[in-house]
Amino acid sequence: MKILSNGSAYGLRALLYLAAKGDTREFVSIGEISEQLDISFHFLTKVLQSLSQKDILVSYRGPNGGVALARAPETIRLSEVVLILEGEDYFEKCLLGLPGCGDQAPCPMHYRWKHWKASIRSEFESTTLADLKEPELLKHLRWAT
Amino acid sequence: MKILSNGSAYGLRALLYLAAKGDTREFVSIGEISEQLDISFHFLTKVLQSLSQKDILVSYRGPNGGVALARAPETIRLSEVVLILEGEDYFEKCLLGLPGCGDQAPCPMHYRWKHWKASIRSEFESTTLADLKEPELLKHLRWAT
DNA sequence: TTGTTTTAAGATTTAATAGTCTGAAAACTG
DNA sequence: CAGTTTTCAGACTATTAAATCTTAAAACAA
Numbered sequence: 001m002k003i004l005s006n007g008s009a010y011g012l013r014a015l016l017y018l019a020a021k022g023d024t025r026e027f028v029s030i031g032e033i034s035e036q037l038d039i040s041f042h043f044l045t046k047v048l049q050s051l052s053q054k055d056i057l058v059s060y061r062g063p064n065g066g067v068a069l070a071r072a073p074e075t076i077r078l079s080e081v082v083l084i085l086e087g088e089d090y091f092e093k094c095l096l097g098l099p100g101c102g103d104q105a106p107c108p109m110h111y112r113w114k115h116w117k118a119s120i121r122s123e124f125e126s127t128t129l130a131d132l133k134e135p136e137l138l139k140h141l142r143w144a145t
Numbered sequence: 146m147k148i149l150s151n152g153s154a155y156g157l158r159a160l161l162y163l164a165a166k167g168d169t170r171e172f173v174s175i176g177e178i179s180e181q182l183d184i185s186f187h188f189l190t191k192v193l194q195s196l197s198q199k200d201i202l203v204s205y206r207g208p209n210g211g212v213a214l215a216r217a218p219e220t221i222r223l224s225e226v227v228l229i230l231e232g233e234d235y236f237e238k239c240l241l242g243l244p245g246c247g248d249q250a251p252c253p254m255h256y257r258w259k260h261w262k263a264s265i266r267s268e269f270e271s272t273t274l275a276d277l278k279e280p281e282l283l284k285h286l287r288w289a290t
Numbered sequence: 291t292t293g294t295t296t297t298a299a300g301a302t303t304t305a306a307t308a309g310t311c312t313g314a315a316a317a318c319t320g
Numbered sequence: 321c322a323g324t325t326t327t328c329a330g331a332c333t334a335t336t337a338a339a340t341c342t343t344a345a346a347a348c349a350a
Contacts, residue, residue: 062347132253207317
């Protein structure tokens, strides 16, 4: 059950890395993040770029440059990040992929699916980066030492 | 939020079509299903073949041949179908895509995700084709008339 | 100013998914 | 038997997602 694309997962991991790293508002280079989390540098750059364009990150070029959270971790909700990276219709899609499915013309799975989707959505909306910040982060944001 | 591949969605729709079509144990041609549900014939053939190899469908060649449910709709659970079409590890994957994530080395989302996954899984396990059988099926298994 | 470090932008390549096509093999029909 | 209808098996093509590469632009440092 893959509900996030690689890009979204990478983006979330990078944000959690930043959130956990510290309250020091210093820029962290994408090189460091990609190395620590073992994510392709160029691909991660692209993902983080789209977060920089949307008030999730701020970026700065040159030596000692990098990216930093644009706002306090308490105010960055998972839902916001996912909608940016996966598209605004992320929570709208029919389980069976039927474009016309909805309350008017529900597919056989519609109401059940609607229910699960809503519960995941509300979790994503009520969970912020701060809620997931943890001390042992590095150990848990990559798959090997 | 696309949690099923196109192939799985097509397979489920075809099964629901068969289930709703009738308790008459007649073979229904894949041509009819693909036409009624507006799914590529050849692609659907491939999907249904893998269900025929796994005791979900039985198939028969020649005139008046086709496919039919191998068992009563009450006994065919969504989870079974999805595991066949998406792979046995469908309910095992980490939200952030980390291969080593688990109770021993949980990623920041692990326990939340584990919880949601379990609830969807149990719904898939307790829902059978019979539960989803509905009279107005055709209207709701395709997106246009 | 020249060189280094960093993000930005976008072209290109690779891999995975989705979909198409062709030629069988099985079962029926006359 | 010859011809038709169907599934079966696998090669092939197309589309999208994922990853890489290249060149630029911004910021700093000597």
